[in-house]
Amino acid sequence: MTSYTAPLADIRFVLNSLAGLADITALPGFEDASPDLTDSILEEAAKIAAGTIAPLNRVGDLEGAHLKDGKVSLPEGWRQAWDVLVEGGWNGLAFPAEFGGMGLPNLLNVAVQEMWHSANMAFALCPMLTQGTVNAIAGYGSDDQKATYLPKLVSGEWTGTMNLTEPAAGSDLAAIRTRAVPAEDGSFRLFGQKIFITYGDHEMAENIVHLVLARLPDAPPGVKGISLFIVPKFLVGADGALGARNDVACASLEHKLGIHASPTAVMAFGENQGAVGTLVGQANRGLEYMFAMMNHARQSVGLQGLSIAERAYQQALTYARERIQGRPVGWNGEDRTGIVNHPDVRRTLMDMKCRIEAMRGLIYKAAAAVDIAHHHPDATRRAEAQLLADLLTPLVKGWSTEIGNFVASAGVQVHGGMGFIEETGAAQHFRDARITTIYEGTTAIQANDLVLRKTLRDGGAAIDGLLADIAATADRLTAHDAALAARLGAATQAAKGSVRCLVGLPQREAAAVAVPFLELMGTLVGGQMMAEQLIAAQAAPSDRFLAAKSVTARFYGEHVLTRIDGLAQLIQAGAGLVMALDEDLL
Amino acid sequence: MTSYTAPLADIRFVLNSLAGLADITALPGFEDASPDLTDSILEEAAKIAAGTIAPLNRVGDLEGAHLKDGKVSLPEGWRQAWDVLVEGGWNGLAFPAEFGGMGLPNLLNVAVQEMWHSANMAFALCPMLTQGTVNAIAGYGSDDQKATYLPKLVSGEWTGTMNLTEPAAGSDLAAIRTRAVPAEDGSFRLFGQKIFITYGDHEMAENIVHLVLARLPDAPPGVKGISLFIVPKFLVGADGALGARNDVACASLEHKLGIHASPTAVMAFGENQGAVGTLVGQANRGLEYMFAMMNHARQSVGLQGLSIAERAYQQALTYARERIQGRPVGWNGEDRTGIVNHPDVRRTLMDMKCRIEAMRGLIYKAAAAVDIAHHHPDATRRAEAQLLADLLTPLVKGWSTEIGNFVASAGVQVHGGMGFIEETGAAQHFRDARITTIYEGTTAIQANDLVLRKTLRDGGAAIDGLLADIAATADRLTAHDAALAARLGAATQAAKGSVRCLVGLPQREAAAVAVPFLELMGTLVGGQMMAEQLIAAQAAPSDRFLAAKSVTARFYGEHVLTRIDGLAQLIQAGAGLVMALDEDLL
Structure with missing residues (x-):
């Protein structure tokens, strides 16, 4: 506990x-x-x-x-x-x-x-x-839908779900087969099975509002034939009162590696007369609406990467302070000291800590960009902020969840043998974290978004803008910490080289090194975040918290930013070999 | 399944x-x-x-x-x-x-x-x-002990255990408190509790032979006062027949993250009249005997890293072939193809495959060194082989188990959402693998062994010998693959720089970057193993299996060896900062 x-x-x-x-x-x-x-x-x-x-x-x-x-x-x-x-x-x-x-x-x-x-x-x-x-x-809802559902969802009296995945349609939503049949009253009847539906059913709220992707009878094939529907667990009367149970049921729950208490449901729509639903927005534009909300969902999952890392770090730090075990190498302090003073335990904790602080910087910066994109009075500033949010989102999701897994695993390691014992709790974070690189789009899907849509499509223009911003941070940093500034500057140059390499590759080869490029960019932007924090912290160097921030930023530079050269070398060299082996020889 | x-x-x-x-x-x-x-x-x-x-x-x-x-x-x-x-x-x-x-x-x-x-x-x-x-x-046993126990243990009619760990004595065996009291007949009575005892109790064999570390009444404090005892579950008569149940019992089993079917026992010795045991070898030399067996135990756990990786790879490959999902980027083949033809899935599989083949090379080479060290007629060759086995053991254990975890996690990722569902089986490998970097000495303990005992103590002489051997491999490789040879040569140079840096550091700072150095050396020796395999494979280039080996070796060079520069930069820069933060600021 x-x-x-x-x-x-x-x-x-x-x-x-x-x-x-x-x-x-x-x-x-x-x-x-x-x-x-x-x-x-x-x-x-x-x-x-x-x-x-x-x-x-x-x-x-x-x-x-x-x-x-x-x-x-x-x-x-x-x-x-x-x-x-x-x-x-x-x-x-x-x-x-x-x-x-x-x-x-x-x-x-x-x-x-x-x-x-x-x-x-x-x-x-x-x-x-x-x-x-x-x-x-x-x-995207109608005024009627908003009035019916939003107050109760905003309050949390009702909860909501996203019904995208089907057995044959995971990352490939074009393969969705759930059907929506128009009814005479303008509503629809849905028939089909959805899987991996988070909080698909439970008794914690009076009602559950399912958003469901399905195909209309006359829909074109593929991604352009998918519509979005609202299907409530209990039908809602015109007066807002709950009516009959809708024809939607939880068929089973998955037995998962982690997040055991989050019900991951197989949802059956229309086992009887059909699940009553209403169309959101226009027909056949469902996927477009879903993708428009992706930034929010993906940023949220990226946030889980940060959150589970923070929790794992706190637990590992507490254990490292309390667990007495041997005399640390070269230790001049008291005889009975926690393993926190063993050099490798300390290195591990610092490595966890600096990545957590870098992630927090990245995620909060991306969250601020969303506010600016929605609320700034100047349209140019809004557009710039949206561009930044779009560019950072695959890093928030892809990089932070990978780091969340890394940190949760490090948390187990700090515990030694106790980390493998379930009662300790460290293993739960390790298990829980494992889903974050998978749902809401795997790391590879984030990387393809970053490389194919957001780097290759504009010839690297947007990402060059981000790199210029990082270079400017490195310049400002020089007066505060020339060594870290030089390291950040060199890493930015290496990233530029990788971008130039990527934009010259066929799509298939670029996709083959997309995940290493995502890791490179996440590591780099994390470095920028730590640099910005160091600069801000030096405004009051006598404050102990702020002085620690500078040490943590430098540690990030020496222990994490140093990975970038190798990733750049990999991107430069390795795209061609990925598909070189005949498949049967794997 | x-x-x-x-x-x-x-x-x-x-x-x-x-x-x-x-x-x-x-x-x-x-x-x-x-x-x-x-x-x-x-x-x-x-x-x-x-x-x-x-x-x-x-x-x-x-x-x-x-x-x-x-x-x-x-x-x-x-x-x-x-x-x-x-x-x-x-x-x-x-x-x-x-x-x-x-x-x-x-x-x-x-x-x-x-x-x-x-x-x-x-x-x-x-x-x-x-x-x-x-x-x-x-x-180390007496003739009597050998005659009594070895035939049944060699056949497997009886099984054996190692009883080292106690609640306050994990990595720090000096803290062992289990007592051994001499009895009049020359045997001993043991009293104490041991934890994390693998296969500590079960009914699969007629008898269980426990090796137990304990202290004699007059033993000096610390590591020089620990003796090794044989404590059988059932006492063995002079005729070899099983006698009374000994005073040793399984007090409880741990609930673990993985390897659920391996009983990890809390063992209680001497809850009543004392557990009857016999001394192995001389008094107070128990730890020395245990360490002499460490090479075998650590190489065995390193082997688990390879084994679990191989299993995870086979499962991921099967899934990737069978799972149809979308059209791969830039794909010109058949419409319905497995995700094995998605670039990032293929990259992941190749990354898993090349590390597995590198690990197999390292582990088998180390195993051969053990045979030479024990059986070669020439004492010089025996000594050389023992030196090599000693040097490779922390890499076999430390690096292979880290890679085993990496590959098992990649196996989950290839499965997407199905990887998180326990029925699929990929998650079990991920859970099982997690213990391997912990038991038989954590990765940090392997790294300290490599750096403090096997690099600093002789001023880097032995490891320089290993690096010279790798440089020689790189030279021979030039005629077969100049690019990979250049990469391996440069990586060897970077490793040399790291060794020179380490031998100049105080022990405490060297220990602070010991794990990155272990990762560097494991990656490098893995590169040598792939280089040697490429050279051997080119003897018959028309064989498809051997042709694939060359591709895999090159992939290792471009996707794995490229990490070495960054690790060398980290070692060069980062030792001082690890302990820079006051502990309360973590």
């Missing part, structure tokens, strides 16, 4: 010094977001995360979710914790007041969600999916 | 072309090891691994080991499989004929054990521990 304490000092530092919270709250629409309010929200969220949600993490892993007699039960205490979020209005933090939300910045919401995910990733998936459902309906 | 097929083509290639099986079988003592015999042993082992042991892997994971009413039960089928090994004499493959063994080379045994571990890691731990027990008694 391990505890969680929200890292408020670092969260505040990154919000203020790097992500520009003050600039964000000054945007039109955020007039209520005073420093006092944002600060008390962070404080209160930290209390709920530590006191209410985190203590359920282990019981969630042990009990898991179960389907019995057609009902999905969640672990003891789950519902009470959800009620706390509903009563506090936490689900509506970043949604407009017209639907009952608080109208606060996405950036602030990301900081709060970081705490939820650190406290209990299996639990936090429920608000995450519900917020995604709100985004879809708010963005 | 997944199958396993022993990769006999690659095993034979590495045995013959790299590890020099013909030279090993020509050594004195291996007169019976004809090519026909060794080959039929490989064929038969492959059948048992695939047909008998591998089918129990999933049931082992699901059922696990259980303690009830003082008895430890293993999964259905476990005992029958063990009987197959006993009846075939498989446990005695590499042991002398005088104790009932076959007297065959360690190298051949390693190839067989690779198949056992791939088939079922939790199962294969039992023969592994039993063989370790044989080595200890054969090396």
